[in-house]
Amino acid sequence: MSRLLVVDDEANIRLLYAEELKDEGYEVVTAATSAEAIEKLQGAAFDLAVLDIKLKNESGIELLQKLVKERHDMPVILCSAFSCYKDDFSAWLADGYVVKSSDLSDLKQEIARVLAKKTAKIVK
Amino acid sequence: MDLECCWSREVIEQADCPNIQAGEEDLLVAKQQRNLEKCVDCSRFHHSLQHLYTDSNPLAPILSGFLEEFRRQKSQIRSLISFLDNKTLEIRFLHELGYVLQSSVDLDEVLSVALTAITAGKGFGMNRAFLLLCDREEGLLKGYLALGPRDLEEAGHVWNEIARNDMDLQDMAQNFRLNKLSSERAKFHVILEKLTISLDDKEHILIKTLEGKRPVKVEQAFHHPNVPPELAALLGVDTFLLMPLISRNRWVGMIIADNFITHRAITDEDMHSLETFGFPVAFAIERASLYDKLQVELSRVTEAGKKLKEQQELIVRMENMALVGRITSSIAHSVRNPLMIIGGFARSILKNSPESDPKRTFIESIVVETRQLEGVLDEILNYSDSLYPTRDFWDVNQLVGTVLRDTGDTLGSLGYVTSFDRGHDLRPAYIDFKQLSYCLRSVLLNDITASGDERTIDITVANGDDSVILVIEDRSRRITQAQLDHYLIPFSETRDLGTGLALVLCKTMLEKQEVPFSAIADEQAGICYTIKLPTRKEEQS
Numbered sequence: 001m002s003r004l005l006v007v008d009d010e011a012n013i014r015l016l017y018a019e020e021l022k023d024e025g026y027e028v029v030t031a032a033t034s035a036e037a038i039e040k041l042q043g044a045a046f047d048l049a050v051l052d053i054k055l056k057n058e059s060g061i062e063l064l065q066k067l068v069k070e071r072h073d074m075p076v077i078l079c080s081a082f083s084c085y086k087d088d089f090s091a092w093l094a095d096g097y098v099v100k101s102s103d104l105s106d107l108k109q110e111i112a113r114v115l116a117k118k119t120a121k122i123v124k
Numbered sequence: 125m126d127l128e129c130c131w132s133r134e135v136i137e138q139a140d141c142p143n144i145q146a147g148e149e150d151l152l153v154a155k156q157q158r159n160l161e162k163c164v165d166c167s168r169f170h171h172s173l174q175h176l177y178t179d180s181n182p183l184a185p186i187l188s189g190f191l192e193e194f195r196r197q198k199s200q201i202r203s204l205i206s207f208l209d210n211k212t213l214e215i216r217f218l219h220e221l222g223y224v225l226q227s228s229v230d231l232d233e234v235l236s237v238a239l240t241a242i243t244a245g246k247g248f249g250m251n252r253a254f255l256l257l258c259d260r261e262e263g264l265l266k267g268y269l270a271l272g273p274r275d276l277e278e279a280g281h282v283w284n285e286i287a288r289n290d291m292d293l294q295d296m297a298q299n300f301r302l303n304k305l306s307s308e309r310a311k312f313h314v315i316l317e318k319l320t321i322s323l324d325d326k327e328h329i330l331i332k333t334l335e336g337k338r339p340v341k342v343e344q345a346f347h348h349p350n351v352p353p354e355l356a357a358l359l360g361v362d363t364f365l366l367m368p369l370i371s372r373n374r375w376v377g378m379i380i381a382d383n384f385i386t387h388r389a390i391t392d393e394d395m396h397s398l399e400t401f402g403f404p405v406a407f408a409i410e411r412a413s414l415y416d417k418l419q420v421e422l423s424r425v426t427e428a429g430k431k432l433k434e435q436q437e438l439i440v441r442m443e444n445m446a447l448v449g450r451i452t453s454s455i456a457h458s459v460r461n462p463l464m465i466i467g468g469f470a471r472s473i474l475k476n477s478p479e480s481d482p483k484r485t486f487i488e489s490i491v492v493e494t495r496q497l498e499g500v501l502d503e504i505l506n507y508s509d510s511l512y513p514t515r516d517f518w519d520v521n522q523l524v525g526t527v528l529r530d531t532g533d534t535l536g537s538l539g540y541v542t543s544f545d546r547g548h549d550l551r552p553a554y555i556d557f558k559q560l561s562y563c564l565r566s567v568l569l570n571d572i573t574a575s576g577d578e579r580t581i582d583i584t585v586a587n588g589d590d591s592v593i594l595v596i597e598d599r600s601r602r603i604t605q606a607q608l609d610h611y612l613i614p615f616s617e618t619r620d621l622g623t624g625l626a627l628v629l630c631k632t633m634l635e636k637q638e639v640p641f642s643a644i645a646d647e648q649a650g651i652c653y654t655i656k657l658p659t660r661k662e663e664q665s
Contacts, residue, residue: 010461016468023475054457081460100460102467102494 002115003027003045007037007063008052008079013100017050020104021111032056034063041067046074048115050107051094053080068093075114079107129168131159141166164191164198214397217241217293221401224294225408229415236301237293238405239271242381244296245286248398250365250381250390251279254312256319256330257377257409263323265330265378267316271300271308272384279385318358323375328352333366334375339399340366341390365390367398369406376406376413452505459501467494503629513556513637520553520585520592520657521546527564528583534569540579540600542568547585553592553657556637560657563630567596567653570611570627575602592657599650608645 004026006017014030021028029046031037033055049067053060060078067076077096095117096110130140134155138144143162144151151158163169173191176184224237235255242253252272256265273279291299300308309316321328326335329350333340342348343363345356356362364382368375381398383390470490477484524544535542568581579600586593611627627643634641640656 010465012465012469013461016465016472019472020468081457081464100464101498102464102471102491104468104471 001025001027002047003029004111005037005040005046005049006030007032007034007049007055007060009033009054009056010052013052017104017107020108024108024111026111034058034060034066037063038066041071046071047118048111049074049076050079050111051076053078064093075118077107077110077114129163129166129172131163131166131169131172160194164194218400220293222404224297225404228408229412231409231412231416232305233297233301234405234408234412235269236305237297238379238409239269240297240300241293241401242379242398243271244293245283248381248394248401250394251383251385251388252381254315254319254359254380255377256380258323258375260323265319265321265323265334265375267312267319268377269305269309270312270316271304274311276385315358318354319380329355330366330378334368334370334378337368337370339368339395339402341395342366360384363387363390365395365398367402369402369409371403371406371410374410376410379405455501455504460498463494463497463501467491467498470494513559513633515554515556515637517552517554518557518560519550520594521550523555523557523560524564524583524585524594527561527568530561531565531568535581538579540581542581542583545582545584547587547592549587550585550592551587551659553659554661555639555657556633559633559637563633563655564594564596566627566630567598570601575600587659588656590658590660592659594655594657596653596655597650598653602647602650603645604647605645608643608651612643 002025004021006014006021006028008014008017008030009032011032014032018028018030029040029044031040037049037051051060051063051067055063060080064076064078067074075095076093077098078094079098079100081100095114098107098110101107130136133140135153136158138149138152141152141158141162143166144158151162173184173187176187221237221241225234228234228237239253239255242248242250250272252270254270255268257268258264259266273282286296289295321330323331323334325331329340329342329352332350341363342351342365345351345359345362345364346353348356359380359382361382361384364380367379367381369377369379379398379402381390467490470487474484474487474491477487524546528542528544532542581600582597584595584597612631613628631641634655639658640654642654644652644654646652
């Protein structure tokens with residue numbers, strides 16, 4: 001079972017992601033802030049992280065940069081209310097980008113794609 | 125006393141006086157004037173005066189003394205008049221020269237006038253003149269222009285031509301500038317090239333002359349201890365004049381003048397006249413050089429002003445963009461997250477509720493309506509994006525390729541087949557890549573229902589006049605032109621947000637970028653979209 005870390009400052013969104021992704025067969029751990037995310041990452045293995053770009057008083061992009069540096073083996077998908085970040089070069093560090101929607105199909109597809117890619121890489 | 129002459133008569137006849145010439149008839153009736161102008165030099169008058177001596181008249185020696193003094197003063201007056209005439213000519217020449225020099229700010233014109241004045245017979249009448257200018261940046265005194273004949277034959281030819289045409293100084297200078305400047309420069313090219321001296325070479329006679337600020341006449345140049353032999357050999361004359369050009373204590377340059385052909389001696393008077401002439405020339409040269417520099421600086425300032433204006437406009441636009449960005453960001457966060465939560469949980473509940481649940485219809489409505497609102501939000505955000513295009517040069521083949529990759533799965537699932545005829549040797553187009561991608565996606569995935577059996581979309585890209593022409597032929601969506609036009613009217617009464625505003629947005633974005641866009645509908649053949657993308661920046665306002 002793949003283990004996912006979901007970081008979003010909205011409690012209801014964390015709940016929605018957790019419910020929907022559990023239904024898809026993933027183990028989901030959530031965090032509301034960067035600090036909480038880093039704390040949960042310490043000493044634990046995660047297969048993928050889903051980050052919101054706009055966290056309260058901090059930037060998900062900064063957390064992304066930190067994760068790329070310290071946990072380069074863990075792919076990251078950015079999830080945002082803004083489509084414009086897709087063109088921001090700093091977001092290119094992420095393995096995937098999804099615009100937030102009530103229909104989580106895009107997010108689920110992206111998670112599956114990125115995890116498949118990671119697995120293929122390991123097999124190679 | 126028997127007088128044999130007419131000097132004592134009040135009125136005389138022409139035949140009475142051998143000294144009165146034609147045109148001097150007024151003297152026939154003006155006795156006193158006649159006596160002063162003619163009689164004092166007349167032998168008959170002297171003969172009559174001699175009679176006074178013979179008669180031992182005591183007035184005779186007194187009259188002789190008066191006469192002698194009168195003649196001396198008369199001669200002195202004549203030389204003074206001649207001197208004054210010469211000075212008048214010189215002043216007139218300097219006045220004309222000053223006028224021409226002061227009325228021009230063109231360096232070549234000023235130099236033409238200066239060299240013409242030195243070499244013209246009506247001017248200082250020297251045979252040759254070389255002009256050297258100070259290049260302060262390079263720290264050199266450099267040969268710039270020269271004027272004069274190469275040999276006696278050429279001199280004769282030039283002087284005859286000047287005599288024939290009877291031109292004044294300004295005409296001669298104008299003639300030189302228009303017809304001879306380049307040829308004289310070429311003629312003296314070798315000498316001018318070699319007349320290059322470092323301004324730091326304080327021992328060189330030219331630099332010493334500049335420091336002295338006074339003209340120097342060099343004689344016996346070939347044996348002169350202070351004249352470098354190569355300079356004497358270069359000029360080929362034994363005597364020449366060095367005239368420093370100084371303006372407000374600043375070194376402007378130097379004129380070297382000589383009488384290479386006639387070998388006429390250079391007098392102190394020549395030096396004095398040239399010294400008087402040197403100041404306005406130096407001033408005019410410096411002024412013309414400063415004017416040239418001013419023009420360069422002016423064009424730089426104009427260019428900088430233009431750029432500044434562009435930057436100011438850009439700043440205003442960026443401020444507007446920032447404002448729009450903040451508003452849209454606020455909308456995105458405040459509206460999208462709640463919508464996502466409502467719609468997301470509704471979907472979740474729907475997924476887990478049995479088909480028989482009577483409340484399932486209500487939840488389905490929530491899902492549909494939230495999806496609809498998310499569509500509206502997407503379109504509003506896209507519309508605000510479209511207000512401020514960010515253009516650059518892009519490869520249109522790359523643009524179409526990217527969009528076809530992005531939309532391939534969706535189009536494939538809808539049964540569409542696309543073909544792309546890539547443009548060859550395509551010029552880059554000046555566009556907002558992101559917006560054009562959106563437009564192309566909108567054209568490919570618009571909400572117009574397909575009605576024909578043929579579900580093909582052909583895309584062609586080719587170079588046009590100052591443009592790249594992108595043609596999209598959609599053979600599946602078959603509607604009338606009136607129906608299509610209706611799709612292109614923003615917020616028309618029969619159109620709802622979130623149900624296909626994409627084509628309207630596409631049109632707005634292209635209009636904003638001043639990109640010509642046409643959409644022609646045919647009920648039998650489908651819709652043909654033509655987008656003419658500019659390849660030149662200037663075409664954008």
